[in-house]
Amino acid sequence: MGELVVGIDVGTTKVATVVGEVTDTGVRVVGIGVEPSRGIKKGVVNDIQAATSAIAASVRKAERSSGYEIGRAFVSVAGAHIASMNSRGVVGIGGGSRPVIEGDLERVLDAARAVTMPHNLEVLHVLPRYYVLDGQSGVRNPVGMHGFRLEVETHIVTASRASVTNLEKCVQGAGVFVDRFILNPLASGEAVLSDTERESGVVVVDIGGGTTDMAVFIEDAVWHTGVLAVGGEHITNDIAHGLRLPFDLAEAVKLQYGHADPQAIDPLASFPVQPFGEDLPSQVARSDLAMIIEARTEEIFSLVLQEIKRSGYDGLLPAGAVLTGGSSNLPGIREAANRVLQLPVRIAHPERVTGLADAVRSPAYSTMVGLLRVGIQLDEEEGRSNKRRMDNGAKGSGLGRALGGLVRRFLPERE
Numbered sequence: 001m002g003e004l005v006v007g008i009d010v011g012t013t014k015v016a017t018v019v020g021e022v023t024d025t026g027v028r029v030v031g032i033g034v035e036p037s038r039g040i041k042k043g044v045v046n047d048i049q050a051a052t053s054a055i056a057a058s059v060r061k062a063e064r065s066s067g068y069e070i071g072r073a074f075v076s077v078a079g080a081h082i083a084s085m086n087s088r089g090v091v092g093i094g095g096g097s098r099p100v101i102e103g104d105l106e107r108v109l110d111a112a113r114a115v116t117m118p119h120n121l122e123v124l125h126v127l128p129r130y131y132v133l134d135g136q137s138g139v140r141n142p143v144g145m146h147g148f149r150l151e152v153e154t155h156i157v158t159a160s161r162a163s164v165t166n167l168e169k170c171v172q173g174a175g176v177f178v179d180r181f182i183l184n185p186l187a188s189g190e191a192v193l194s195d196t197e198r199e200s201g202v203v204v205v206d207i208g209g210g211t212t213d214m215a216v217f218i219e220d221a222v223w224h225t226g227v228l229a230v231g232g233e234h235i236t237n238d239i240a241h242g243l244r245l246p247f248d249l250a251e252a253v254k255l256q257y258g259h260a261d262p263q264a265i266d267p268l269a270s271f272p273v274q275p276f277g278e279d280l281p282s283q284v285a286r287s288d289l290a291m292i293i294e295a296r297t298e299e300i301f302s303l304v305l306q307e308i309k310r311s312g313y314d315g316l317l318p319a320g321a322v323l324t325g326g327s328s329n330l331p332g333i334r335e336a337a338n339r340v341l342q343l344p345v346r347i348a349h350p351e352r353v354t355g356l357a358d359a360v361r362s363p364a365y366s367t368m369v370g371l372l373r374v375g376i377q378l379d380e381e382e383g384r385s386n387k388r389r390m391d392n393g394a395k396g397s398g399l400g401r402a403l404g405g406l407v408r409r410f411l412p413e414r415e
Contacts, residue, residue, distance in 0.1 A: 082183065109154065
């Protein structure tokens with residue numbers, strides 16, 4: 001049996017737990033458990049008991065599916081409380097008499113992390129964009145290079161301490177220890193982006209039920225992140241109000257008849273629904289439904305465009321936008337995104353998955369699969385870090401000190 005890694009994607013509409021077995025070629029999905037979400041609103045816990053129950057049910061399903069007991073997991077986090085900033089760190093390198101070592105990377109990242117922030121926020125990730133060595137910019141890995149002054153440009157992601165603590169309490173209440181919280185779009189990016197896209201410049205847009213999460217990747221590094229408090233549930237609410245339907249019926253109508261482009265719909269096509277206060281079903285034109293959906297999807301992508309422009313990287317995305325998340329399954333949404341963003345757009349689902357591949361090959365499971373990939377690399381780096389410390393006669397201190405590869409993108413470890 002290979003080493004196990006587990007991811008729990010706690011979303012507004014569903015809680016999805018996935019169990020992966022590490023193989024020589026990556027990860028093989030051996031179990032999944034999906035449960036309708038309860039106690040979560042727009043990515044944030046609003047009922048601890050209900051959320052704990054939903055997470056526990058998802059975990060138990062994954063345990064039955066995989067045959068393994070789950071004790072620890074990497075957990076996704078999102079919500080409007082997520083914020084980000086850019087920061088620079090600077091350290092000296094021993095008078096230039098020696099090459100840069102990994103301990104120097106740790107020191108310079110600590111320097112970048114030393115920013116003043118409100119006491120109610122905590123640092124979720126410190127993401128190096130690039131290093132500068134004696135004025136030489138754009139250095140990706142300075143280890144082994146000689147210089148006097150090492151600088152790093154980082155993107156720091158913060159979260160509400162209370163929101164993260166509440167989510168951690170729910171996961172622990174389900175009997176699972178949280179290895180690390182990972183921001184949704186970072187996990188999704190690991191699952192759906194190609195190396196070429198990450199290098200060229202791309203924005204991944206994960207459209208979930210309660211939030212739309214985005215991350216800008218340039219030169220294989222995260223340059224900007226953002227979470228918008230709007231998602232697929234808002235489209236459903238618009239349908240419910242516009243057609244005077246119960247929310248559950250509006251969701252079913254969206255899934256069966258929905259389209260984001262009225263021009264692509266037969267103007268004579270219709271479907272029956274029974275609105276509030278009516279004794280008999282009435283016919284609704286599909287084009288009218290599409291107009292409701294189009295208005296909200298265009299608003300979502302207008303907000304995405306505003307966030308991209310606010311980041312200042314709108315001219316640095318030749319690979320365009322990659323849409324994922326459950327709401328990206330909506331017909332016509334790619335065309336709506338292309339029209340608003342004026343960028344190349346594709347819809348992506350998790351790639352390079354083995355095992356129960358068909359069960360997770362949907363945009364709705366991108367974050368879940370991405371958590372597995374992040375977890376594998378973090379575990380590998382922890383092992384290498386601990387071995388280095390044992391070789392040096394020092395005590396290992398866990399993932400937060402492991403600074404190779406992907407770990408440098410996802411520091412720090414939660415205390």
